[in-house]
Amino acid sequence: MFKPFSLYIGSRYTSLRQRDHFITFISIVSMVGIALGVMVLITVLSVMNGFTKEIRTRILSVTPHIMVTQGQSNIQDWPMAVKHFSTRKEVEAAGPFVEGQGMLTHGREVHGVLVKGIDPATVDAVFPLRSTLITGNVDDLAPGKFGVIIGSYLAKSLGVGVGDSITLVIPEVTVSLVGVTPRLKRLQVVGVFEVGYIYDTTHIFLNLEDSARLLKTGDGVTGIQLKLFDPFKAPQLAHELREEAQHFYNVVDWTVLNSAYFSAVKMEKTMMFFTLIMILAIAVFNLISTLVMVVTDKRGDIAVFRVLGASKKKIMAIFISQGAIIGLIGTLMGVILGILLALNVTDIVSFIERLFKVKFLSEEVYFISFLPSDLQSADVILIATCAMGLSLLATIHPAWRAAKVQPAEALRHDA
Structure with a gap:
């Protein structure tokens, strides 16, 4: 089956079967970091949507x-x-x-x-x-x-x-x-x-x-x-x-x-989104360090590819593909985990409250005695898009460094 050269090499570098276990380990850490960031974003926004919906329902029932x-x-x-x-x-x-x-x-x-x-x-x-x-x-x-x-x-x-x-x-x-x-x-x-x-x-x-x-x-x-x-x-x-x-x-x-209340809730949700995006961005920094280490480790391979006729664009595409694969896997894992957690967070929190006999939400303070959740597809799509965008953005500098590797110097160094 035909595979584009850059995508094939990038997927090989991402493969868990490669012999360099340290590179494999930090690749997995990058995937997990992105997955956790996406999961937290989806869950938190779903809970905020749930609060807004619940309060709006109560407001409409009495206002x-x-x-x-x-x-x-x-x-x-x-x-x-x-x-x-x-x-x-x-x-x-x-x-x-x-x-x-x-x-x-x-x-x-x-x-x-x-x-x-x-x-x-x-x-x-x-x-x-x-x-x-x-x-x-x-x-x-x-x-x-x-x-x-x-x-x-x-x-x-x-x-x-x-x-x-x-x-x-x-x-x-x-x-x-x-x-x-x-x-x-x-x-x-x-x-x-x-x-x-x-x-x-x-x-x-x-x-x-x-x-x-x-x-x-x-x-x-x-x-x-x-x-x-x-x-x-x-x-x-x-x-x-x-x-x-x-x-x-x-x-x-x-x-x-009720415009003052809903405006405050909308602003709070927006600020929370950007705050959590920063957490996701920190997780993406792991991807930068991973790719930089891969570029350093694969200098000999890059030199051979250049000698065999690969252009600088193809070398960049190899590492962009690798970063995209890591970002995609991490994002998909985060979306799946986030959706599962958002759909069950109410039951999970209720179970923890019963297990440890604690009360996280006082009805006298929040007017709600449970943790509501409202999963919205638009939020999931926006979060997944941001995660993939940040992942692709993180690949640019390592890929640019890979393209600047001089074949003669790299081969002489390996020798």
């Missing part, structure tokens, strides 16, 4: 896909607005909300909270309260009763449960004969929810009418939230709604509401 407000004013004719938005085919549900800030107190504990008034009939458009309740009932948020549903973290911090009373402090002072006093309201806990995200520590839910009375919004509401069948169509629909409303409404989608 409005689209929020409609009217600047600093309240929306007065909100029933008609809700009906209008609900007619859009992309909208699964629409619901009004009243929003404001306050402080919850119980005993000596004080926590700042976001007060959210919701209509129990349309609550799923605003927040998945029914599906996240761990105790209590959404229908107990009856108007005039001033019941409240709080997050699990708040309930634990305040030491309260269903049936207990807590005090809500509204950041608005009242001037009377006795002086300046803050507005206080006694609320009864009728439910506790848990979503495993920051909402457990910051949000409380009241009936729409009760919150409007507390926050003095009258018959109006702070805004209207839309839940879509496909959250990723939110930017397009938000643009259409802004055009329809002629900027009468402020329409913001979830990508804008």
